[in-house]
Amino acid sequence: MTLNHSHEQLKNNAQNPDFDVVVVGAGFAGLYALHHFRNERGFSVRVYDAAGGVGGTWYWNRYPGARVDIESVEYSYSFSYELQQEWEWTERYPSQAEVLRYLNHVADRFDLNKDIQLNTRVNSTIFDEETNQWVIQTDRGDQVRARYCIMATGFVSAPNKPNFKGLETFKGKQYHTAKWPQEGVDFTGQKVGVIGTGSSGVQSIPFIAKQAAQLVVFQRTPGYIVPLRNCPMTPEYRKSVKGNYGKWRRTERKAFGGYIALDFSPAEPNKKLALEVSPEERRADFERRYQSGGLSYYNTFPDIFTTKEANDTLIEFFQEKMRERINDPAVAEKLIPKSYPILMKRLVADNGYLETFNRDNVALVDVKETPIEEITPNGVVVDGKEYEFDSLVFATGFDAVTGAMTRIDIRGRNGKSLNDHWVNGPRNYLGLMVAEFPNLFMLDGPGSPGAFYQPILLSEYQVKWLGDCFEHMEQKNLTCIEPTIEAESEWVEHSAEMANRTLLPKADSWYMGANIEGKPRVSLMYIGGFPNYSRQCNTSAVLGYKGFTLTDQTKTTALSLLQ
Numbered sequence: 218m219t220l221n222h223s224h225e226q227l228k229n230n231a232q233n234p235d236f237d238v239v240v241v242g243a244g245f246a247g248l249y250a251l252h253h254f255r256n257e258r259g260f261s262v263r264v265y266d267a268a269g270g271v272g273g274t275w276y277w278n279r280y281p282g283a284r285v286d287i288e289s290v291e292y293s294y295s296f297s298y299e300l301q302q303e304w305e306w307t308e309r310y311p312s313q314a315e316v317l318r319y320l321n322h323v324a325d326r327f328d329l330n331k332d333i334q335l336n337t338r339v340n341s342t343i344f345d346e347e348t349n350q351w352v353i354q355t356d357r358g359d360q361v362r363a364r365y366c367i368m369a370t371g372f373v374s375a376p377n378k379p380n381f382k383g384l385e386t387f388k389g390k391q392y393h394t395a396k397w398p399q400e401g402v403d404f405t406g407q408k409v410g411v412i413g414t415g416s417s418g419v420q421s422i423p424f425i426a427k428q429a430a431q432l433v434v435f436q437r438t439p440g441y442i443v444p445l446r447n448c449p450m451t452p453e454y455r456k457s458v459k460g461n462y463g464k465w466r467r468t469e470r471k472a473f474g475g476y477i478a479l480d481f482s483p484a485e486p487n488k489k490l491a492l493e494v495s496p497e498e499r500r501a502d503f504e505r506r507y508q509s510g511g512l513s514y515y516n517t518f519p520d521i522f523t524t525k526e527a528n529d530t531l532i533e534f535f536q537e538k539m540r541e542r543i544n545d546p547a548v549a550e551k552l553i554p555k556s557y558p559i560l561m562k563r564l565v566a567d568n569g570y571l572e573t574f575n576r577d578n579v580a581l582v583d584v585k586e587t588p589i590e591e592i593t594p595n596g597v598v599v600d601g602k603e604y605e606f607d608s609l610v611f612a613t614g615f616d617a618v619t620g621a622m623t624r625i626d627i628r629g630r631n632g633k634s635l636n637d638h639w640v641n642g643p644r645n646y647l648g649l650m651v652a653e654f655p656n657l658f659m660l661d662g663p664g665s666p667g668a669f670y671q672p673i674l675l676s677e678y679q680v681k682w683l684g685d686c687f688e689h690m691e692q693k694n695l696t697c698i699e700p701t702i703e704a705e706s707e708w709v710e711h712s713a714e715m716a717n718r719t720l721l722p723k724a725d726s727w728y729m730g731a732n733i734e735g736k737p738r739v740s741l742m743y744i745g746g747f748p749n750y751s752r753q754c755n756t757s758a759v760l761g762y763k764g765f766t767l768t769d770q771t772k773t774t775a776l777s778l779l780q
Contacts, residue, residue, distance in 0.1 A: 234350050238687075239363035240264040241339045241353075241625070244273015246660040246676035247369035248320065249296065252327045253680045258687065263363070264329075265355060267338040271324045274374050275316045279397040280417060280612075281424035283313035286445065286512055286566040287671060290458045291476045292316075294323065295466045296677055302459055310447045310511070310566075334359075341626035342366050344655060349696045349768075351656065365687065368622055369660045369676070372667050372742075375620030377613045377733060379412065382591040389596075390608040394421060395615065404428040408605060410597055412589070413612030414440060416563060419570045421612060432579045433604050435589060435597065438562075438725070439554045441535050445566040446510025466674075473746045474515040475671025491518035491527040503534045511566050514559075521560060522719045528558045535559060542571040551583050561724035563668070617727040618663050618741040619643050629654035642730075642739035646700035646708045646764055647754050649679065655697040655768070658683055664712055666750050667742040668728060675747065682754055686762065697768040704764035716740035 238254050240247045243266035254260040268276040285292045289306035304322065307315060324330050338356040345352050351366040353359070376395035384391075392402060394417035409429040411422055414436045426432045458465070469475050491499050499518070506513040520527040536553050543549035552571065573579055587600040596605040616623075619639065627635035630653045638644060638651065645651050648665025649658055659665070660679050661672045690698060700708075716722060721740060725731035729738050743750055757763045 234348075234362040234364050236261045236263045236361060236363045238262045238365045238367060239342075239351065239353050239361065240367045240369050241342075242266055242273060242369035242371060242374075242621075242660075243268070243271040243333050243335070244275065244369065244371050244374070245294075245320070245673050246371070246680070247273065247367075248323055248329055249294065249673075249676055250367055250369055250660065250680050250683075251329050251332060253296075253684055254687070255332060256327060258684050260687065262332055263361065264333040265337045265339050265353070265359075266333065266335055269336055270317075270321070271330075271333065271335075272317045272320045273369075273371050274395075275313055275320065277374075277395055277397070278417065279313055279399060279401070280392075280394040280421045280610075281401075282420035282422075282568065283394075283397075283417070284420060284445070284447070284568070285311050285316060286416070287476050288511065289315070289450070290455075290462075291465075291469065291671065292673060293319065294673060294677070295462075298462075300326065301462050305455065306450050308447055308450055310445055339625055341628070342657070343626075343628045343632075344630060344657070346630060349655065365656045365658065365683075367658045367660060367683070368625075368627075368662065370621035370625075370662075372618040372621075372661055372663075372672070373615045375616045375624055377616050377620075379611045379613050380734075381589055384592045386594045387592050387596075387609060388594045389606055392608065392610045394418070394610065394612045402608075404608060406430050407607040409433075409608050409610065410435065410604060410606040411610045411612055412597075413614065414438070415612060415614050416565055417614070418612030419565045419567050421610070423567075423569045423573045425610065426573045426576055426579050430578060433582055433597075433606070434574075434579065435582050435584050435599070436551065437584050437588075438556075439552050440562065440565040441532075441554055441559045442539055442552075442565050442567050442571055443507065443512075443514070443535070444510050445568050446508075447568060469671065469674060470678075470751075471748060472516060474512070474669065475666075475674045475747060476512070477516065487516060487518050489518060490520045491530055492520060492524065494518075499530060500534065503531060507534075507538060512564055514564060522721075525558065525720065528560075528720055532559050539571060544575045548574050548581055551581055557724035557726075558720040561719075561721050562726040562728070614727060614732055616733050616736070618667065618730075620733075622659070622662070627654070627657070629657065640737075642709070642737040643741060644705050644709050646705045647757065648743055648750070649682070649754070650698070650700050650765070652700045652702045652705040655699040663741050664708060665743055666745075666747050669742055669744050670747045670750075678747075678751060678754075682758065685758060689758075689762070690767075693767070693769070695767050695769050698762060698765050700765055708764075712743050712745075713740060715743065715745040719744060 237260035240250045243264050247264050251262050251264050255262045270276050289311040340356055341354045343352045350362045353361050376393055404425055405428050407429050408431045409425055410433045412435045468477055521531055539553050540549050582599055590598045596603055623636050633653055643663035645664040648662055660676045661667050730736040730741055731738055
């Protein structure tokens with residue numbers, strides 16, 4: 218049902234919002250927020266999403282080869298024992314289609330669809346200071362009021378649109394991996410160009426290469442590649458997981474990344490230092506993780522993240538492993554990273570990506586030193602040479618972490634624009650709220666562990682934290698909560714300090730906003746680890762929401778940030 222209200226109707230009913238909570242986004246975080254706030258807390262909730270179905274990024278990213286790089290039994294909800302026991306994952310790492318089936322099952326199982334309005338883009342959310350309510354407007358003409366507004370927009374959901382000279386003149390077909398046609402694409406017999414070699418490029422290129430007559434890959438920055446080693450889920454392993462879910466979930470919540478690579482050889486965090494153990498012990502750890510596959514290196518020796526000499530030992534290992542998979546030494550040198558520390562950009566888990574460049578119909582063009590000059594009606598020009606194509610695929614990634622929110626007109630007190638507030642980077646407190654934007658909350662957003670932690674577990678934690686906060690507000694008859702400017706500044710400084718203790722700033726990654734021209738180069742997410750992050754959030758709540766300003770109709774209480 219679409220809710221349409223005239224301005225006068227809204228003025229007359231201003232004291233009674235249409236909903237207690239409006240959630241923007243129907244991905245993993247938005248669906249759980251709806252379930253928790255409505256089914257477990259009793260609030261009225263409306264969810265808006267621009268897509269034609271639930272799933273968030275997993276609705277849109279239908280490109281060939283799209284797959285999760287965290288194990289299915291971990292990349293899933295933990296809030297329901299029954300859900301964990303009844304759902305049957307078919308593969309170690311689920312495909313996009315299987316993740317989407319899972320999320321549709323969740324929406325049906327918990328009766329969520331009736332409060333989700335799809336095919337609806339939120340254009341603006343404006344805070345009305347007279348009523349202490351958010352006014353949400355959509356592209357379908359909806360204008361509704363809510364006491365709380367929650368941005369569950371995801372950190373990889375705003376596609377980075379290519380901006381090449383002459384792009385509009387290309388006569389062939391154009392595709393972006395983040396907006397793939399639902400009916401799929403058949404490249405049989407075509408000359409295809411793929412621009413971009415991040416995760417979506419690495420996943421899709423092997424599949425496109427098998428169809429295309431010719432494939433040319435344009436690479437700006439190579440990634441460190443580790444085999445995913447996907448396989449069918451065996452009944453024995455599925456039974457083992459379901460019998461141990463409670464213990465494993467507790468371990469995940471203590472782990473830096475929120476996942477522990479359960480399958481085959483569980484990759485428990487290594488508490489030793491790479492530079493303190495023998496070369497043999499160090500290599501044995503690297504090799505065990507390599508053979509297990511996936512992203513378990515994020516639990517390896519902690520000094521890999523902080524010390525160049527330690528990081529170099531893993532780089533040397535990866536370079537050796539990558540060379541073994543590429544036949545042509547000249548091509549191998551182009552595909553092997555040498556300019557930045559490993560793990561400081563997202564490690565890319567592949568299914569035959571490197572071997573694709575051993576095919577006769579695949580060519581690699583390095584555009585780091587000689588960038589793409591222009592797109593012509595027939596193809597792509599690099600260093601004066603025109604490559605002709607029938608189709609172009611843009612695997613150019615996302616305006617990550619902040620992009621989905623900055624594309625919405627969000628205005629807080631005194632009409633302040635969120636874009637203006639974030640002109641030098643995303644200021645926030647605890648990755649949850651922004652000063653001068655009362656009752657506006659973020660899930661998996663900037664300033665949170667986000668990309669450095671299993672996002673589903675993080676959103677579950679944050680939603681429960683917000684649920685407790687909302688109940689506190691109700692019990693105390695409070696109208697607004699917002700961070701103090703001092704608390705926000707201290708959190709931004711603390712987050713930057715934590716990032717600067719690592720090698721993260723040494724890489725031009727989307728973690729640092731470096732993939733988007735003109736975007737401030739700052740650490741977008743909190744790299745201090747989830748245990749440290751959750752401890753600080755819990756401390757604030759226990760101490761009456763320290764670092765926040767709590768307001769009722771007659772008075773304001775401000776509690777400064779813990780020193």
